[in-house]
Amino acid sequence: MTSFESLPNEIFVEVFEYLNGFEIFLAFDWLNIRFYHLIRTIPICLNFQHVQKNIFDRFCTIIQSNPSIKHHIHSLTLSNKITCGQIDLFFSRFALNEFPHLRSLTIVQVEQQNIDKIQPFLPSISSLQTFRMIELVNEPNEIISNLPLTNLRRLAVPSIKSIKTKSTITHLTLSGCTLDYQLFEYIPLLRYLHVESIYRAPTLLETKNHSIVYPAVCLKHLSIDNYECLFDEFEVFAKLMPNLQRLAISALDNLCMIDAQRWQRVIQSLLPCLQHFQFIFGLYCKGEVRKHVIEKFQQFQNHIWYKNHQWNIEYVLDTNAAVIYTIPYISNTYRLTRSTVKYSSNDFNEFDNVTDLTLSCEATVNNCSYFFSNIRSLTLESLIVNSDQHILDFTHMKSLQTTVSLYHLTHLDISFYSSVEPTVLLEIFTKAPHLSSLTIDLYVLWTFFDDESLCYYFRRMIRRLNISKITHHSFRICHDVERFCRIFPNLQRLTCTINHSDQLSLLLNRLKYLFSLKIVVIPLESLNWFKDEAIKFNVMYRITHIEVITDGPMEMFSTDLYIWTGRTDDDTNERIAHHSSMNHI
Incomplete structure (x- = not known):
């Protein structure tokens, strides 16, 4: 027995908490009898966002051949973003109600055809505590309205308009919404709220003599990435949050929010519990408007702000813009x-x-x-x-x-x-x-x-490569592709342009670890060839047509091809066969 295998199970269970579920199974399922049984008794977290399709298929086969694994899956993340078609493929093999102990579900870039397979089974997942829908184009109200709210604590969705019953949600992230004074009606226990964008409603909200019907007395943390409404409206909104302790807000090209004296009054009278205030306010401006904005900025830098709150503030000027912010700078981009x-x-x-x-x-x-x-x-x-x-x-x-x-x-x-x-x-x-x-x-x-x-560093370090961001230069001949594949043998994600189907075939066959391939402006000949040959490569794919602006009357479209791939090699087949034999033990 090696020193590794002599470690107690408790140590392995603790280590497994840091690993993706399919990684645990692919590494330990075929090792020996002890690990075969051990990994079937631990909580499993599955994140399929960045995985080769052959590994995805392999783990789904393991689950299907041993259904008891489903009872140990506590967290599941599925994505159509760069692994196109993954959500639909997963739910063509499994129904959501087959995972009775699922506590966290995250779906990225959900599509309409996915909704029909998810929505009917959501009410039966009563153990669900976290639900996230990320990067959506359309608002799938039919999913949100069917969420089981009994144990739900964390929710990330486009909006909560379709939630009409009281919930136990404590952490909420919204993609965007208008300012609604009744926002907290069905989420009275909310402690954390993050809104990516609060935009203007078609009609202005009533800001005078407004009665507070549904206050968020539990709310402690509010974060707004982009605020587009009036200060009057925010001031009424602030009245709903008497116990707020942390506020982070960004408002670009919104002059009314750059008002130091008014912020001081709001904080003193409406937000008495506020301990941390972070902001970014900016404006595109020149000339006299710029001078006026600088004067407003300087009001934030008086001694009162630092003496009363110890909030450091600075501003920057660019050719066409002026921005003021608290320190440390709150955004992750600059x-x-x-x-x-x-x-x-x-x-x-x-x-x-x-x-x-x-x-x-x-x-x-x-x-x-x-x-x-x-x-x-x-x-x-x-x-x-x-x-x-x-x-x-x-x-x-x-x-x-x-x-x-x-x-x-x-x-x-x-x-x-x-x-x-x-x-x-x-x-x-x-x-x-x-x-x-x-x-x-x-x-x-x-x-x-x-x-x-x-070339040494390219081979050893580069896993993701984009060579078609600005210019759409393509490989010239197949020899170029062969040399490219030798220099970048460990690529997992690639964005490029080709001029012939043979080049696409080489990329799919030579790049062993590739799981995501985007072909920008793919020629029609190569696209038609790929459609005919796709089944041989074990891939899922999506075709997008993007309108290109031209000077003439004719409409032009750029066709891009997104491929989720993964080679099925001899090692894959050997492990699947080994797993099947272990199943009979």
Whole structure:
């Protein structure tokens, strides 16, 4: 017996809590009898968002051959986003009521055909405590109205208009809604509310002599990503939340919200329990309007705000915009250009929340007052008009390192540049050990293929690649595709353009770990070939037609192909066969 196998079951159970359910089964189900039985007694969390289709199929086969596993599935996440057709495929094999102990269900980019398979069984899942619908185009009220509310605590949906009975929801996330003073009628226990966008209703709400019928006395935390309504309306809304402790709000291009004195009155009279107030207010402005906005900004920086609340506030001016915010900056996205000027504060930690940064390389030379320590996604761009001068050289790299820590970086977008010095990319790889995703122009990428040092990093680190973001350059010949596949053997996600069906066939056959492939502007010949051959590749796919704006009267469409794929190799077949034999033990 190895030292690993000598560990008690309690240790393994604790470790398994950090792993995806299908990963546990694929790693341990065929190891020995002990693990075969152990993993069938633990709570299972399944997240199929980023998985090869062959692995998805394999685990579904395991469940079907051993139905008792369904009773241990406590959390399930399904997605159509990059794994197109996954939700429908899963519910063509299983009904929702086959998972009686399901406590959390998340569905991403749900489609109309999915609703018919989900909706009838929702009321029977009485154990459900968390339900999330993410990135929706249309509002599926038929699903929301059938949710079992008995034990539901956390809900993320487009809106709650269709909920007409009292619920026990404590945490709520809404994609968007109008300001409704009766919002809390059926959610009296709500403690946390996050609204991505509060937009204006067709008619203004009554703000005078409004009686408070349904207050949210339990609400402690309110977060609004984009507020478009009037301050008068927000002030009445604030009366519904007498015990609010944390407020985070962003309002861009909404001048009425930039009013320091009024905010002071609202906080003192309506929000007496407020301890943390964070905001971002901004406006696109020039000339006299800009001067007026700056005067309003300066009212936030008087000593009263800091003395009474210890809230640090600063503002920045750009060529056409002005933004004021509390420190630390609350949004996870930030754009720094050459013309961005910051007023007040040099707090070293003010941008710790920013994980997604768009940066003009010219800005790094003169903006030493900025430092971003926690960036996961970095987009580099240039304000130079002439595209021939879009060159990323080592001078930019030196100034970049004084502005951004690259240690946490996972995604780099340099597609704006028509030329990149190899030393720049090599330096980024050495400073960014977690970098696994790259967006770059295909022609620029070709220039690196004879650089053995860069190819080493491509092979070892890159799992996600987009070579068709701005330009739609395609592979020239099949030999280009073969060489590409040798340099990027571990790709899992790829966005590219092709000019022949043979190139698509090579990508699907040579990239062993690929699970998501997007072909931008696919030729009709290649599309027709793929439709005929798709069944041989064990894929699900979606075709989108995007209208292209032209100068003439003729309508033009760009056709994109999204493929969810995954090779079924000898190892897959061997494990499935092994599992079948274990089932008879």
